Amino acid sequence: MIDDEVKAVIMAIIIVGGALSISQMVLSERISEPFSALGLLGPNMKIGDYPKIVLVNQTVNLYLFIDNHEGRTIYYIIYVKLGDKLTEISENKSAEALILYTYEVILPHGMNTTIPVSLKFSNPMTNARLIFEMWIYDSETRAPRYHGRWNQLWLNITAPTTA
């Protein structure tokens, strides 16, 4: 009663629809590209208005934005390091510089947080490079591991002038 061609078309539509439904069900919970984000925000919690010149012992207020899309809960450790123009850093190698501050936060997948950061510098320095490195605590090795994400802020730290 019905043509074979029409049958084949109906069958193809049903099979494709079924395959799409099954694949959506199976793959919906998988994270194809896991990533973490690290952002440095200015004193107004926005990208910009970063300080360029600060005084010794002056409090610099900034904010760190951390976003977790790794598909699992992550224990983040942010190291604030003080380097200079010779300090080497990349996605694979963390900076070999003095750690000034450490911030730690545990974030479930899909969550983000903004941490207030208050920094002070005890010595004057020209072209100081403030480096924010993202590390994660590796639950398998039971040790922190560099996660390849980093930010930097160039500063001139000057001594207060005496009258």
Place this chain on the structure above:
Amino acid sequence: MRVKFLKLSSISLITSSCIVSVLLFTILLLTPSVRCGAEDEQAIILLREVYSKLAEAEASGADISNASQLLNEALTLLKSMDVNPEDREMLLQEAIKIVNYVDSMIPTLIDEGQKNIFMRNVYMVLSVSSIVSSIVLAYLLTPRIFWSLWLKARRNWLVKVSGKSGRGSIDRRRG
């Protein structure tokens, strides 16, 4: 000669006792701060240990969102000890209490996670089998349903055989 020996020994005795007392005093002075530092370290180590257990629980299907939030709270308390040194002991105890509570939650979370995984697998198998059976049913029944509906829709129609003989040219509905 004997007197001299006695004199020497008494001087050395006094000197050594002075050194010992100074050392003891120094140790007594330093002990609280060292102990505080060690306690902080211990708390962080404990917290990280519990986090590792939580991560394993999450990998086995447990929902650890609440537990990780509590652990983060404990971490915040530990980090705030430097800002509020006067409440140091209280913050430390509170953080350790939370960490221990989270640690005690983990077996329940793992059990719930395994149940959730089982139910999810059952749901998945049921969904896939229902999709497959609906495909088969659709293949088998669609033509029948289509043609039965087609016939129902046209059951009142009269059919005239049209041809060159001119015995009828169009179909028309009855009534």
